[in-house]
Amino acid sequence: MAGLYYEDFEVGRVFEHPLSRTVTEHDNISFSLMTLNPQPLHIDNHFSAGTEWGRPLFNSLYTLAIMIGMTVADTTLGTTIGNLGMTEVKFPKPVFAGDTLRARTTIIGKRESASRPNAGIVEFEHICLNQNGDVVATCRRTGLMRKKDVA
Numbered sequence: 001m002a003g004l005y006y007e008d009f010e011v012g013r014v015f016e017h018p019l020s021r022t023v024t025e026h027d028n029i030s031f032s033l034m035t036l037n038p039q040p041l042h043i044d045n046h047f048s049a050g051t052e053w054g055r056p057l058f059n060s061l062y063t064l065a066i067m068i069g070m071t072v073a074d075t076t077l078g079t080t081i082g083n084l085g086m087t088e089v090k091f092p093k094p095v096f097a098g099d100t101l102r103a104r105t106t107i108i109g110k111r112e113s114a115s116r117p118n119a120g121i122v123e124f125e126h127i128c129l130n131q132n133g134d135v136v137a138t139c140r141r142t143g144l145m146r147k148k149d150v151a
Contacts, residue, residue: 003072003079006110006120006145015105019070023058025097031062058095063137067128070103076143081119084142093136100131108140119144 032042040047041057048056064086095101109123122145128137 003077004075004145005079005148006122007148009107009110009122009145011107011110013107015071015074017070017074017103017105019073020100020102021066021070022100023062023066023095023097025056027062028056028058028097031065032059035059035061037061053094053096055096058097058099060091060095060137063091063095063101063128064089064139066101067103067126067137067139068141070101070128071105071124071126075105075124076145079146081116081144081146084121084144086139086141089137089139091137093130093134095130095136099136101128101136103128113144116144118147120147121145 029043032039037059039059041051041053042059043056045056048054051057104127106125106127107122108125111121113119113121122143124141124143126137126139126141127135130136
């Protein structure tokens with residue numbers, strides 16, 4: 001499904017996104033190092049073995065990025081003008097290499113843009129779950145969405 005326009009969003013609509021992703025040790029190390037995060041909890045097996053987790057903990061910003069990325073095809077692909085912000089970002093359970101993640105989105109609000117007649121503002125609630133159905137991440141995201149047939 002291509003992205004939806006502002007008019008297509010209905011408050012209360014739930015999307016069970018079909019894409020899923022099994023995350024790997026390489027993903028975690030690469031993302032951490034690309035973003036200049038040398039936290040040994042993410043990239044050092046020996047260090048992590050001595051923590052309460054017993055193994056490397058997945059970088060939470062990568063988890064957030066995966067969660068948002070899995071939602072794009074069903075909601076905002078080609079129809080968003082841009083993200084306006086994210087709030088209430090939470091990581092209630094850890095993610096580890098080998099976990100398979102999936103996402104769910106609920107439309108929790110929408111309103112006309114006061115400054116842009118060709119756009120509206122949509123508020124999304126995203127939830128990321130692992131293969132066991134445990135919630136591993138949540139956030140609220142606000143997007144500036146194109147309207148249909150408005151110049």
